[in-house]
Amino acid sequence: MHSPAAHDRDAEHLGRPVQGWRLRLYTVIFEADTRAGHAFDLTLIAMIVLSVAVVVADSIASVHARHGALLGVLEWGFTIAFTVEYVARLACVRRPWLYARSAFGVIDLLAILPSYLVFFFPGANALIDVRVLRLLRIFRLLKLGHYVHEFRALGMALAASRRKILVFLSFVMLVVLVMGTLMYVVEGPDNGFTSIPVGVYWAITTMTTVGFGDVVPKTDLGRVIASMMMLLGWGTLAVPTGIVSAEFTAARVGERPTTRTCHECLSEGHLPTARYCRDCGAPLPAYRRDPDIV
Template structure:
């Protein structure tokens, strides 16, 4: 079986950190919500992705004044419907793990809370507009789109590739910083305040916009030597874009070659993340239940 055929692998804390329940309705809830290798788990993830995307679309449409004036009540009803469904999901997640506070303090636990909190705040605190515009709370609902990272496996794979490449990227960025500081200082000496390069920080700003190929055009060299330096910076900019892309792509490819773990959980020691085709637990050696495929 091709490992890449399973599109969803939740990026949540492992069972040992959250405390996987041993049986009963909590175990059934846990299997559906936190494990994606069962038909019910995949169906739950797909439904949740549809709700997240739907809620984000409603928030975006609600920000258009003409649509708000015409469909305002409908948008409000849909928003409260999404909020109630996400609230039930959040409560279900907390209730089916043995350490709910640990999940609540995790990254995705905080995102789950941010997904529902703005709607309740705008309702419970009518005078909140005296402190901030209610539209700010509406924009905070867009945090729901971050919940997608928990259900699309490629997000997790990209995050792991970035983490594994962080030292190489940090070394590369330090080299870029040195280049823009040196070139910016050189341009300050060559062009000077008369041509818009008022000081070294402004010249470094020009070097950054030039090297990243943005080139706002608010500061431009006027001398021949300055234009030659600018040309070199523009050519360096192409390499600047290519190097970090190659670093992350190489790490991403290496991790994909080595395969991807699933959410299969050992019934004996409760450790998860076993290979999709594994027959025994890699931690305690106990037999793993057969993996169930299909919708």
Template sequence: MTASSSLPPADARRRPPAAAALPFGKPERGPRERLYTIIFEADTRAGRLFDLSLIAAIVLSVTVVVLTSVAPVAARWGRELVALEWFFTGLFSVEYAARLYCVKRPLRYARSFFGVIDLLAIVPTYIGLVFPGAHVLIDVRILRLLRMFRILKLTSYVHEYGMLGRALVASRRKILIFLSVVMMVVFLLGTVMYAVEGPEHGFTSIPTAVYWAISTVTTVGFGDLTPKTDLGRAVASLMMLLGWGILAVPTGIISAEMTAQRGLGMPTTRTCSECLSEGHEAGADYCKHCGAALPPYIYD
């Protein structure tokens, strides 16, 4: 019987929850609690409508940024694109302020990954307004590129993004070991190619040969370096065949973790009123982190 469906022992309930399980804090009542439910919880009609509206705004704002970089479009519709950019900047500014307002720990949210992304989505436009001569020190295009961080805001609203993220985190050690083995392979084979081909065939140093080995194993093959000797071509052929097997390994690791994630059941935005942890299953009676009784699951 799991902790999410039965009451754990008293000593387990007295233990403080893990720090990673503590989110930004949900207010217990009042307008802040209602606003938190709409913004951070998508199990209600208002929450789903908010998420879908924000997804549409993100996609449209990124489209505006892309169109601004097209010279003919910017020459004809420049003023309209600027007006739309300020509209979306104001919209995302209000959203960012609302998020900070409705959480108990606004500073923690501001320093979180999505808090930083929310800030990067709006700050470039304001920097260009406050420092109109910024192009003297920095190319304005860099500020425009920063606005593309808005596309990362989409990961907050699609469940599959979270599933992929959890699968990557769960398999991080396996992927790290795999990458370390690949680095050893390309380093050794690159050194072999340096010894076989030599500077006269373009392999002027071991780092250059390792660069060629990486582009060959990953099946990219830029073509700027090619082996000229028979032995070098034999080593290159081995590396090309090895590349097919190397590409299959991380795919299998991540696929296995995503299959395991599906078996865990669909998490919700249900929040424990004691430790403020989120993601409890719809049918759970007690918190899986602190053991406190969970409030009724509200959805429509």
């Protein structure tokens, strides 16, 4: 076990605040297993959902005509609040550039940047459509991954199964390429299959059980192939679900990860008993948790 002095030396080496208001602010913002951190996370979740609701409501012409001014004030209020949060995150870490380059840092920046771009470039239609900047505010939903354990669990399950899913998608692409080419040969341009890409498009819509019906086989052999593709699609859709479900099950068998953050690489989700970061190997800070926070 590390002594308190050794722990402080590790913290200084890793660049995290050792004491003072920055350490207290860091504990509230980044480590949610305390009463203050839990309240901060719940407040941010509510603000994220409400801000996205404002953006969605403002996109409705009738609502914008009647309540546009109010929605604009609310939008700027949320933007200022998220800006303060982003600045606070940068201020309470000793390596702000490392956080700014992380995935969550980029998401936090995307959540506030469009509002300021619209403010500074109100007539920037030639540079970028203002409506696109407004829609980019929906990226605030991605901030929920900061605060909801289930989002982190989903991300970890997808990351753990990415190689299996990649192999599965490679197999699917091989199947649709072969079947699309086969349908192009069987049906031909007279029946709408004017090229191999059109055949591949038909194979994708058929395997995914979408079936737009804009391109359909007319010959008996083509219908047999289409029937096989439809049946294959049912089994195909179940494969990625099973892969991700298996990763979820494996994750639930072990201990539940915490919000404790590595001060070297800023990765989180470490187990309560972990002493070193699973990503970079740096020593982790002591696990702090209020007993009434679940």
